Amino acid sequence: MFTGIVQGKGHVVSIETGNQITTFHIKVPSTEGLSIGASVAIDGVCLTATDFSEEVVSFDVIPETLEKTTLGQLTKDSEVNVERSLRYGDEVGGHLLSGHIIGRGLIKKASEVGDGAQYTILPPPDVRKYIVTKGYVGIDGISLTIGDVHDDGFDLHLIPETLRLTTIGEKVVGDAVNLEIDSTTMMIVETVERMIKEEQK
Secondary structure (H helix, E strand, O other), rough: EEOOOOOOOEEEEEEEEEOOOOOEEEEEEEEEEEOOOOEEEEEEEEEEEEEEEOOOOEEEOHHHHHHHHHHHHHHOOOEEEEEEEEOOOOOOOOOOOOOOOOEEEEEEEEEEEEEEEEEEEEEEEHHHOOOOOOEEEEEEOEEEEEEEEEOOOOEEEHHHHHHHHHHHHHOOOOOOOOOOOOHHHHHHHHHHHHHHHHHHO
């Protein structure tokens, strides 16, 4: 589990393509206490550390993950958001995330607002039903509160600290982002949908 509180930016040192497996070697903010097999969120995607040396950690990724997330767009020197998995007793400063991406959104608008910023995100059609004003969403692993919701998208209001610590401030219109919806919201929406279908039978 993760909280969506990004611990810092990582740097893709190299990418190796093998037989149905792509290995990313990423320089992370810290490997203190890290062990092989540990879960690490990279741009919100839960990955398993397969090896590490000093500050560089290796992650094996299957084709399905590359296709369904933005990891397939990473290249050498790309920057990524990094969060280590939640440990018992840690403070949950954001909201609980699993690192299971539900889809990719596209940035429709991006504008500076004082020292902060406002983004408008277009989610896939099948994800829109989970988007509610003041609800939570994971954007590339960042825990954010949803602002206004439109017919085709939703707004995000970003504070300077979020822009400083994460990669979202480097995104431009047309860029894709990984989306994860709060599990409680998904459960409520799907339960209501099921109840309505049962009543219509």
